[in-house]
Amino acid sequence: MDYRWYDKVSGDDIQQGDIIESCPVLILPSELSLGPSGTTTDSQDIPFECRDVIVMSQTCDMVKGKEKIPEVLLCSVWQKSDFKPGERMARNENWEKARKGQLPGFHVLDKCDLEELKRDFRIVDFRRVHSLPLDFIRKIANELGKRTRLLPPYREHLSQAFARFFMRVGLPADIPEFRR
Amino acid sequence: MTYALTQTRLGETNSIERPSRLQEWNNREFLTMLNRRCQSLREGRFESFQSDLATSTDVGVIIVEDSFWKTPFVYIETMIKLFTDNDTCIAEEPEQEISRFREKVSCSSTVLPISVEDQDLLEWDVHIETPPPPHRSGTIKVRFKYIGRSKPIPIDDPWA
Numbered sequence: 001m002d003y004r005w006y007d008k009v010s011g012d013d014i015q016q017g018d019i020i021e022s023c024p025v026l027i028l029p030s031e032l033s034l035g036p037s038g039t040t041t042d043s044q045d046i047p048f049e050c051r052d053v054i055v056m057s058q059t060c061d062m063v064k065g066k067e068k069i070p071e072v073l074l075c076s077v078w079q080k081s082d083f084k085p086g087e088r089m090a091r092n093e094n095w096e097k098a099r100k101g102q103l104p105g106f107h108v109l110d111k112c113d114l115e116e117l118k119r120d121f122r123i124v125d126f127r128r129v130h131s132l133p134l135d136f137i138r139k140i141a142n143e144l145g146k147r148t149r150l151l152p153p154y155r156e157h158l159s160q161a162f163a164r165f166f167m168r169v170g171l172p173a174d175i176p177e178f179r180r
Numbered sequence: 181m182t183y184a185l186t187q188t189r190l191g192e193t194n195s196i197e198r199p200s201r202l203q204e205w206n207n208r209e210f211l212t213m214l215n216r217r218c219q220s221l222r223e224g225r226f227e228s229f230q231s232d233l234a235t236s237t238d239v240g241v242i243i244v245e246d247s248f249w250k251t252p253f254v255y256i257e258t259m260i261k262l263f264t265d266n267d268t269c270i271a272e273e274p275e276q277e278i279s280r281f282r283e284k285v286s287c288s289s290t291v292l293p294i295s296v297e298d299q300d301l302l303e304w305d306v307h308i309e310t311p312p313p314p315h316r317s318g319t320i321k322v323r324f325k326y327i328g329r330s331k332p333i334p335i336d337d338p339w340a
Binding site for chain 2: 021024026034037038040041042043044045046047048050052067068069070076078082083084089094097101102103104105106125127128168
């Protein structure tokens, strides 16, 4: 039985689990002020970054011709090798914690051995979420050529981890611990 | 681990039941493995971050000589403290006295600083403060123009 994590795809078909590398995302500066009219007379310098992102929106909402969402939900993804030695996420013990699900804000993806798409282990950051128009993502994906798609059941596992993180509830007054 | 150490000590303290050479070799291999773990502890490789768990570990090595062999014994004391939000401290002392070796040397069991319960802890607040540098970055000139509130995508018949 085949338990592959990834598939190599191309074109503008977008599914949950698609990894879009070097996707431009806008980082709106905190000092940006639009005023009550919401319109600016002068042009503003808005920073952007090209990040690797993974599609979190449901596949059935992005079927061509039957789109049910205008914008796609994306999460930032980093490769293990992106972290410099000395950084917390460069340590194996923290990757191990994330792998075991002890860090609910993250999700670890296996390394990719597909030809032309060999990548290190990756970590999905549920705290860095972006939203971009579906048509824009289709265009970016199409221009990328060959790209990586996370396959079931790993993509559902990712989606479940995201849901678990997003739906967390912090209690204002917890039940005291039971002592031995 | 505790069982293996107990076996070692019981075998050695009983003068009639001396271990075989194979058993001795196994014991030495086992102790060598423990020493490697001790070294890891000394070098702080078990460091965690943003955790409420505090561990204090005292590691020592005792060389025990016999007429047949000379073996280093490890001596580890581990204190695990879990600080809770209401400022109470739950401490656990997993140290266990197994037996005394030749009356002079006190021995204790080896306990790893991470217990099964600790592994179940979820660290909700761990985050990446500074993400790795982007592949490419820059600025774009943008003029914002208000075009009114967006509307949901019309669906003809969601039940069709």
